[in-house]
Amino acid sequence: MSILGFQGRRRLRNNAAFALCLFFTAVILAVLAAVTWYLLSIGFSSLTWKFFSEVPSGCTDADVGGMKHAILGTGVLIVLACLGAIPLGMSTGVFLSEYAAGSKLAQSVRFVCDVLAGVPSIVVGVLGYELVVVPLGHFSGWAGALALGFIMVPLVSRTTEEMLRLVPDSYREASYALGATKSRTIVEVVIPAASGSLITGVMLAIARVAGETAPLLFTALGSRLLTLDPRQPFPSLTAQAFVYATGPYEAQRNLAWGAILVLISLILILNGLIRLASRR
Amino acid sequence: MTDAADETPARGAGSRPGDGRRRRFLSPDAAFGWMSRLSACVVLLMLAALLFVLGEAAIPAIRDYGARFLVSSDWRPNELEIPKRDARGKLVFDGGEVVTEKIPPSFGALPVVYGTLISSALALLFAVPLSLGAAIFLVRIAPPRVRGLVSFLVEFLATIPSIAYGVWGLFVLAPLLQDHVEPALQSLLQHLPGFGWLFMDTHGRPLALTGRDMFCGGLILAIMILPIITAISRDVLHAVPRAQIEGALALGATWWESIKVMLAYSRSGLFGAVILGLARAAGETMAVTMVIGNNNQIQPSPFAPAQTMSSLLANEFSEAETVAHRSALVEVALILLLLSLAFNIVARMLFVGSSVQPSRAA
Numbered sequence: 001m002s003i004l005g006f007q008g009r010r011r012l013r014n015n016a017a018f019a020l021c022l023f024f025t026a027v028i029l030a031v032l033a034a035v036t037w038y039l040l041s042i043g044f045s046s047l048t049w050k051f052f053s054e055v056p057s058g059c060t061d062a063d064v065g066g067m068k069h070a071i072l073g074t075g076v077l078i079v080l081a082c083l084g085a086i087p088l089g090m091s092t093g094v095f096l097s098e099y100a101a102g103s104k105l106a107q108s109v110r111f112v113c114d115v116l117a118g119v120p121s122i123v124v125g126v127l128g129y130e131l132v133v134v135p136l137g138h139f140s141g142w143a144g145a146l147a148l149g150f151i152m153v154p155l156v157s158r159t160t161e162e163m164l165r166l167v168p169d170s171y172r173e174a175s176y177a178l179g180a181t182k183s184r185t186i187v188e189v190v191i192p193a194a195s196g197s198l199i200t201g202v203m204l205a206i207a208r209v210a211g212e213t214a215p216l217l218f219t220a221l222g223s224r225l226l227t228l229d230p231r232q233p234f235p236s237l238t239a240q241a242f243v244y245a246t247g248p249y250e251a252q253r254n255l256a257w258g259a260i261l262v263l264i265s266l267i268l269i270l271n272g273l274i275r276l277a278s279r280r
Numbered sequence: 281m282t283d284a285a286d287e288t289p290a291r292g293a294g295s296r297p298g299d300g301r302r303r304r305f306l307s308p309d310a311a312f313g314w315m316s317r318l319s320a321c322v323v324l325l326m327l328a329a330l331l332f333v334l335g336e337a338a339i340p341a342i343r344d345y346g347a348r349f350l351v352s353s354d355w356r357p358n359e360l361e362i363p364k365r366d367a368r369g370k371l372v373f374d375g376g377e378v379v380t381e382k383i384p385p386s387f388g389a390l391p392v393v394y395g396t397l398i399s400s401a402l403a404l405l406f407a408v409p410l411s412l413g414a415a416i417f418l419v420r421i422a423p424p425r426v427r428g429l430v431s432f433l434v435e436f437l438a439t440i441p442s443i444a445y446g447v448w449g450l451f452v453l454a455p456l457l458q459d460h461v462e463p464a465l466q467s468l469l470q471h472l473p474g475f476g477w478l479f480m481d482t483h484g485r486p487l488a489l490t491g492r493d494m495f496c497g498g499l500i501l502a503i504m505i506l507p508i509i510t511a512i513s514r515d516v517l518h519a520v521p522r523a524q525i526e527g528a529l530a531l532g533a534t535w536w537e538s539i540k541v542m543l544a545y546s547r548s549g550l551f552g553a554v555i556l557g558l559a560r561a562a563g564e565t566m567a568v569t570m571v572i573g574n575n576n577q578i579q580p581s582p583f584a585p586a587q588t589m590s591s592l593l594a595n596e597f598s599e600a601e602t603v604a605h606r607s608a609l610v611e612v613a614l615i616l617l618l619l620s621l622a623f624n625i626v627a628r629m630l631f632v633g634s635s636v637q638p639s640r641a642a
Contacts, residue, residue, distance in 0.1 A: 010534050017536040024413025025430065028510070029504070032437050038452050039310070039444060052298060088319050095316035109320045112327045112627075118556075118624040119330065119617060120563025122590045126597065126613040130333045139598075153323060183312035191327055211441025215564035216599040238443050238566075245447045246570065260444045267439050 043261025046254035051262075056172060064251040067259055069226040073141075073235035074263075077220065078206055080145035085152035086202060092153070093160025098186055101104045110161075113154040124150050125215035133219060137144045137272075141230030144220025148212060152205045159201030199273045207270040211263055213238035237263055299516040312489075330617065338605055338611035345387060349611060352388025355576045357596070357605040372608055387608035389615065391578045395494070396588040396616070400561040402498025403505055408554055410502075411509035416539055418510075431514070438507035446570035447499045448599070450492075454571055458491025478581050487584055490573060494586040497572035501564055505557040511513060512556060516549035545609065552630030555613045559623035563589035563616065586596055589616045 004012060055066070056068030092109065100106045124147045132143035167190050175185040191198065213236075222239035225231065237259045245256035306314075341349060364372045366382040372379040414434065418427050466489065469475040481487050520542045526540040543550065574595055575583020587595075589612050600606040 009314055010537070012425060014534040014536040017539065018421070021417045024410045025417040027429070027435075028414050028506055029433060031506070032433055034452075035437075035440065035445070035503070036450055039440075043449075056476055088322060091316045091319035092323050095320040099313055099316055105317075105320065109323055111326055111389075114628060115621060115624050116323075116327055116618055118563075120565065120590060122563070122565040122593050123330070123334070123613050123617045123620075126337075127333055127591065130337050130610070131329075131599070152328065153326065153330055157323060165416055168354055178527075181307075181309040183309045186312070207439065211443065212443070214594060217594055221598065231371045238441065241443055242328045242449065242566065243572075244445075245450060256447055260441075260447055263441055264444060267441070271439060 005180040009210045033152035038128060039257070041266060042254075042257045046258040047261060051255065051258050055226045056192055058224075062252055064249070065256060067237065067240060067255060067262075068152040069224065069235045070240040070259065071262065072228075073220075073223070073224065074210065074237045076228060076230070077141065077144050077216075077234065077236055078210060081148035081152055081209060082202070082206065083149075084145070085149040085156055085205070085264060089153045089156025089205075090160045090198070093164060094186060094191075096157065097164035098182075098190065110158070113158050113169040116154040117158070120214075121147075121151060121212050122214035122217075123220055125217055127218035128215060131279075136231075139219065139221035141220050141227075141232065142232030144216045144236065145230065147215035147219045148209045151209050151212065151215065154203060155205040155208060159204065160198060163189055163197040166197070173228045196277050200277045203270045203274050203277075207267045207274075210266055210270075211238060213242055217242070232248070245251055283382060298462050314567065328525075331347055334610055334614045334617060338396070338607055338614050340607040341387060341611040344604065347385065349389050349608070350393065350615075351390055352386065353390040353578055354386040354388045355391060355592075356383070356386050357600065357602070357608075359383065365539065385602070385604055387604065389608075391591045392413045392575050392587050392589045393615065394578050395586040396562050396573070396590070396619075399494055399501055399572065399588055400558055402582065403561045404499035404554065404558060406502035407505050407557060408510055411506055411553075411557075412513055412543075412550070414506075415513035415517055416511045418514045420535075420539060420542075420585060431511075434507050440513070442504070442564060442566040442586045445500055445504055445567035449567055449571040454491035454496050456491070457493075457496055458489055458608065461491040462491065462495075480581060481584060482577070482579055485575065487572065487581060488581055490585065492566060492571050492573040492585060493583050494572060494579075495582040497586065497588070498582070500567045500571050501561045504564055504567060505560050508560055509553050509557040512553035512636065513550050516546045516553060516634070519549070519634065519636055520545050538579070548630045549634050549636055552627040553624050555627040555630065559620050559627065562588075563590060563620050565594050569594040589613075 042133075048066075051066045052071065053068055055069045057063050057065035059065070092113075096106050096109060128143040128147035128151065132138055132146055136143075171189050171193055172185055175189040180188070214238050217238045220234040220236055220239065222243060225235070227234065241256040242264075243257070243261040244252035247253070250257040345352070358399050360383045361382060364379040366372050414430070418430060422430060466479050470479055479487050479489075524541055525538050528541040533541065568588055569591035572588060572591055574587050574591060575585035576587050576592070577584075579586065588636050593609055593613055593616075596605070597609050600609055
């Protein structure tokens with residue numbers, strides 16, 4: 001090193017660090033490219049019409065059937081989860097932003113929301129098992145919906161709070177000046193003013209839980225039947241993909257790749273809608 | 281739970297509307313307020329319920345094993361029947377038949393705690409330099425349009441669900457490691473002094489390289505925590521005041537030396553980003569379950585199959601039949617929960633007073 005001298009060493013270190021930053025960024029992008037390339041190319045080749053129109057046939061060869069039951073199951077689970085999580089989450093968000101922004105209670109709720117958002121999803125699955133599966137005596141769609149809803153609540157309440165905070169105070173003051181009560185102001189002025197971004201928040205939460213597998217493994221469990229009855233074990237794309245991917249049959253593995261492509265497309269579409277909504 | 285903020289409307293609207301009216305027991309307006317307060321309390325209860333329900337269900341295991349649960353590496357859900365041996369280690373015979381004895385089930389979480397810690401540490405080892413490099417690139421090198429594009433791509437990595445990484449890891453990454461990377465590493469390192477243990481199991485026999493091992497688990501976890509560490513460190517570095525950088529440059533610092541000033545200035549935020557990545561890695565389930573090999577033993581080699589707390593739950597929970605087995609699994613879940621709570625709380629404390637909001641960046 002001494003041949004370079006002090007200044008030479010500084011210059012060398014500088015250039016090396018610069019190159020390393022470029023290289024590391026390139027590595028991350030290459031990993032991204034490798035992951036998406038395989039997911040897209042293998043996924044597309046296994047998507048056929050049968051994938052969307054048939055249920056598992058029981059065969060493990062070419063006649064393996066499709067994933068109609070799982071697509072429907074994921075949809076139903078998300079709707080059920082939303083039915084519980086959106087009112088609870090939004091109402092909490094309203095409390096945090098409109099009623100007691102600075103109070104002790106609000107601070108602790110905010111803290112708990114942030115902490116809940118970091119709880120591993122498999123732990124939420126254990127909660128769903130103990131709360132619903134044990135009392136009922138068998139796996140059920142309700143337990144799966146409960147677990148997904150549990151994951152959604154902190155996400156929805158924090159985004160709701162932040163979006164409502166962006167509504168200017170002059171809106172509220174104008175409403176009060178016209179004699180409206182606080183609740184009326186919130187329902188008819190503040191929430192409509194933020195409606196676009198509130199929907200964004202909900203879609204973000206849906207995009208998050210649509211891909212969840214771990215909380216469903218021992219709540220909804222999964223099923224090979226086309227069912228709309230949440231009292232029974234319930235199918236989902238993710239749980240079915242897990243079973244198929246870890247199984248020994250080639251045809252089922254292909255279905256798993258297809259299921260993943262469908263999931264990612266769903267999540268991408270939701271994210272695209274979010275970008276569109278937030279641009280306006 | 282009386283709070284002063286309720287007396288004056290929080291958003292600074294003068295006097296309380298509706299005050300002039302005759303007070304009913306509960307006006308619709310007040311009912312709405314109480315409803316929103318109630319749901320906020322429900323959110324608090326959710327965390328309490330999580331701790332209480334898991335704690336309660338884990339009681340049998342806590343009572344039976346106590347602190348031994350954390351230090352024992354025996355995980356045997358079923359009774360084991362083994363040939364009985366006498367004091368000198370000889371088999372005991374009874375009329376020509378080997379006498380057997382039954383060992384009761386036993387549960388110890390050490391292998392899975394070890395698996396979680398080591399796989400997360402490996403993930404940090406791979407992910408932290410890459411993420412920091414990319415964050416520096418985004419803040420100090422990339423022109424605005426490139427910055428937007430690369431940020432978007434990195435955040436796209438975060439939206440891919442865990443199960444997708446699992447399938448990719450199982451069918452693409454693990455075979456690649458098994459056929460190419462691990463044999464190459466083996467032929468390179470095996471005969472160097474001090475590296476032999478990498479390819480031995482606990483009995484000193486050569487390992488069968490399967491590609492589904494701790495190393496693969498660490499790699500998959502690294503890919504999955506890249507986006508969160510990159511995004512948060514990008515925001516943390518972005519929040520460094522310009523004067524700090526300009527001051528360094530004005531004193532004659534090179535580009536890299538000015539970066540070091542930035543890194544030093546924002547070290548607590550960067551540390552928070554790393555802890556949040558660690559929390560994510562420790563709780564991650566599906567992808568790890570599919571690539572880590574699911575072996576409940578402590579093996580020093582990263583090329584041996586292993587098991588994490590979350591993969592143990594994913595593998596065994598729905599098939600656990602005895603109370604002892606199930607409550608031992610719930611105790612593992614409880615440990616995982618407490619670990620992730622601790623990581624999250626520490627990380628959030630590191631962001632106190634900074635303008636960066638980790639919940640948004642993630």
